[in-house]
Every structure is written in structure tokens, then in C-alpha cells.
Amino acid sequence: MYPFEYLRPDSVAKAVAALDGEARYLAGGQSLVQSMKLRLSSASALVDLSAVDALSGVAREGSTVRIGAMTRHSEVARSADVRAAIPALADLANSIGDPMVRNMGTLGGSLANSDPAADYPAAVLGLGATVQTDRRPIAADDYFRDLFTTALEPGELIVSVGFPVPQRAAYVKFKQPASRFALVGVFVAQTTGGVRVAVTGVRSHAFRVPAMEQALARDFRPEAVAGIRIDAAGCNSDLHGSAEYRAAMVTVMAKRAVEKALAG
Numbered sequence: 001m002y003p004f005e006y007l008r009p010d011s012v013a014k015a016v017a018a019l020d021g022e023a024r025y026l027a028g029g030q031s032l033v034q035s036m037k038l039r040l041s042s043a044s045a046l047v048d049l050s051a052v053d054a055l056s057g058v059a060r061e062g063s064t065v066r067i068g069a070m071t072r073h074s075e076v077a078r079s080a081d082v083r084a085a086i087p088a089l090a091d092l093a094n095s096i097g098d099p100m101v102r103n104m105g106t107l108g109g110s111l112a113n114s115d116p117a118a119d120y121p122a123a124v125l126g127l128g129a130t131v132q133t134d135r136r137p138i139a140a141d142d143y144f145r146d147l148f149t150t151a152l153e154p155g156e157l158i159v160s161v162g163f164p165v166p167q168r169a170a171y172v173k174f175k176q177p178a179s180r181f182a183l184v185g186v187f188v189a190q191t192t193g194g195v196r197v198a199v200t201g202v203r204s205h206a207f208r209v210p211a212m213e214q215a216l217a218r219d220f221r222p223e224a225v226a227g228i229r230i231d232a233a234g235c236n237s238d239l240h241g242s243a244e245y246r247a248a249m250v251t252v253m254a255k256r257a258v259e260k261a262l263a264g
């Protein structure tokens, strides 16, 4: 690991002010510290967000559930508000990694990192959530840009995410057995504004499947998506699964997600 300074501000304003030059925010360290240990990344300073109370917690705000960026996956999984309003989101959080990862990893860290196989991007896109930063709201449809690349500007801090409460929703993933990251994950949500289908693990970043959304808006049953295939071109391919395999699994996981949503 290369040497770095360590800072622990206690407010959003101080955290943002501390992030100059080559400094990086530190959430739970689940991705950042490992890549620094391997010297794949470095930072002049780590700005630890763990003392900024305003970044943690879950609150129900009318038809939205707002979750602070520093809220750990285990807190989302256990939250009574999340379980009551969006049980699919609590289930998703509970499916991430192992207990240690869930006790340290955060919503904001996951979204800032934007790993192509991460679970939260499917929920953010599938629910049409809004990523609130220290300077602006970013709609989910504008947030995910490319491999490990988001709409965040240098130094921009994720403060919270507002998740609209759906009529029903479900998340199903086919797991990489060692890490439990998604080889293929599909989030389906039926909302007052229509149906959304979001996929993770399959391309460079999470994406929606409009053909499935339109079919499910007409007929919200697994059969409606059974014949819809996404193009394998541009899908990830590795020792765990070819592009063709991942593309085919999107249909399988989408059917299962609709079944699960209907089962409530």
C-alpha cells in the first residue's frame, strides 16, 4: 500500500472540503482498501465518512424510502421501513456477499464503485431511484455510464438515495458462488408509472430491457417475457459464463423475478 493521510470529518461540508487533489472518500473500505493494498489504486488522503451521521439511516418520506449513503447493507436488510415498503430491496441487501461484507459495505460505496456485477444498481435502476449528491439529484436512468463509471464528477459525494415505493417488486440473481456477486441479476418493479426491468452482471453496467417492460405492462405474468431475448453482443464473457449464456439467463431470471413479485 502506498502511504496516505487519514481524515475523519464529521459533516458533509467538511468531507467535501477535504476532498482535494488525489484524495478519496472511504466508506466501508470493501473495494477501496483491497485495491489500495494491491497497489491497483492510491490516494493522497482517505476521507473517512464514518463519522458523518447525516449520511446514515433509513427514513420513509411519503411514497419514497430515503437511505443514507453510509447505510450498511446489513442495516438495509434489517430495516423495518425497508422491509415494509420495499421488501425486494431488503432481500437484495441481504443477498450481498457474506456477513462481514454486509456489515461494512455501504449503499453509497457500492453505487460510486459501480461494479458491473453489483446488486444495488439493479434496484436503483429498477425502481427509478434518485441519487442525491452534495450538489444535485441524479436520476437512475442518467447515473450508470460505463464499466466502473458513473455520472459522478470528481469529488462529488453521494449523500442518499431516494427509492420510490413500488406496487410490487422482486429481485432474483444467479450468484457467482464464491463472492455471491451477480452473474445475472434481474430486478422487476410494477409502479404507478409502469413496469421497470433492470439487469446487472451482464454488460459493463446495469441496464433496462424496454421490450420486457412493455410486455409486462400489458400482461404482468412470467409468460409475457418468456420469448424475449436480449442480444448477446456486448454482454460480459468470462470463465463463469459466456456472453450467450448470460444473455439467455436474463430471460430465465426475469421470469423468476415476475413469479416472485406475484407471489408477494
Ligand SMILES: Cc1cc2nc3c(=O)[nH]c(=O)nc-3n(C[C@H](O)[C@H](O)[C@H](O)COP(=O)(O)OP(=O)(O)OC[C@H]3O[C@@H](n4cnc5c(N)ncnc54)[C@H](O)[C@@H]3O)c2cc1C
Pocket: 024, 025, 026, 027, 028, 029, 030, 031, 032, 033, 049, 069, 070, 073, 095, 096, 097, 098, 101, 104, 105, 106, 107, 108, 109, 110, 112, 113, 117, 118, 119, 120, 156, 157, 158, 159, 179, 180, 181, 182
Ligand atoms: C468478498 C466480497 C464479496 C462481495 N459480494 C458482493 C455481492 O454479492 N454483491 C454486491 O453488490 N457487492 C458485493 N461486494 C461489494 C461490497 O458489497 C461493497 O458494496 C463494495 O465493495 C463497496 O464497498 P464500500 O461501501 O465499503 O465502499 P469503499 O470500498 O469504501 O469505496 C468504494 C468507492 O466508492 C467511493 N465512495 C464511497 N462512498 C462514497 C460516497 N458516499 N460518495 C461518493 N463516493 C463514495 C470511494 O471513494 C471508492 O472509490 C463484495 C465485496 C467483497 C469484498
